[in-house]
Amino acid sequence: MRTKRIALVIGAAALSGLSFWAGLSTARESAPKVEILQSTSKTILGQPISYPTEKPAKVTAALITMQPGQTTGWHLHEVPLFGYLLEGEITVDYGEHGKRVYKKGDSLVEAIRTPHDGTSTGSVPARLVAVFMGAKGVKNTVKLPAPK
Numbered sequence: 001m002r003t004k005r006i007a008l009v010i011g012a013a014a015l016s017g018l019s020f021w022a023g024l025s026t027a028r029e030s031a032p033k034v035e036i037l038q039s040t041s042k043t044i045l046g047q048p049i050s051y052p053t054e055k056p057a058k059v060t061a062a063l064i065t066m067q068p069g070q071t072t073g074w075h076l077h078e079v080p081l082f083g084y085l086l087e088g089e090i091t092v093d094y095g096e097h098g099k100r101v102y103k104k105g106d107s108l109v110e111a112i113r114t115p116h117d118g119t120s121t122g123s124v125p126a127r128l129v130a131v132f133m134g135a136k137g138v139k140n141t142v143k144l145p146a147p148k
Helices: 001-028
Strands: 055-064 075-077 081-085 089-093 100-102 107-109 115-118 126-135 142-143
Touching: 055 115, 081 100, 089 126
Parallel strands: none
Antiparallel strands: 055 126, 075 142, 081 107, 081 126, 089 100, 089 115
């Protein structure tokens, strides 16, 4: 009888311990996973990132979808821009700074005040999350004529 009682106490303690550890495991797994996509102080062209300071800050987030073969047209950004490619492939022509290809899962801090033109060069639509870190009254994107 005493052996059964000791076995029951040990069994209850073991179950209690397992429940405790299972609870910790669940608590750890329920915390959000953080994966750094980009951490830099420079743009894709090595320019230092600078924020417009003359006006109140304004952050704009956009989802940009480009069909295969579609282009953005020549433009530049007057404010820092973080981009993350969800799908597809985009080739960006930076003129004298060359071309760069971005694929699904790539992130970048776009060139500031440097003319460029992006083309969806994949076989599926390119989807890009763009976050502009700008200021009220300052254009995020300025359209330009094509270079000659």
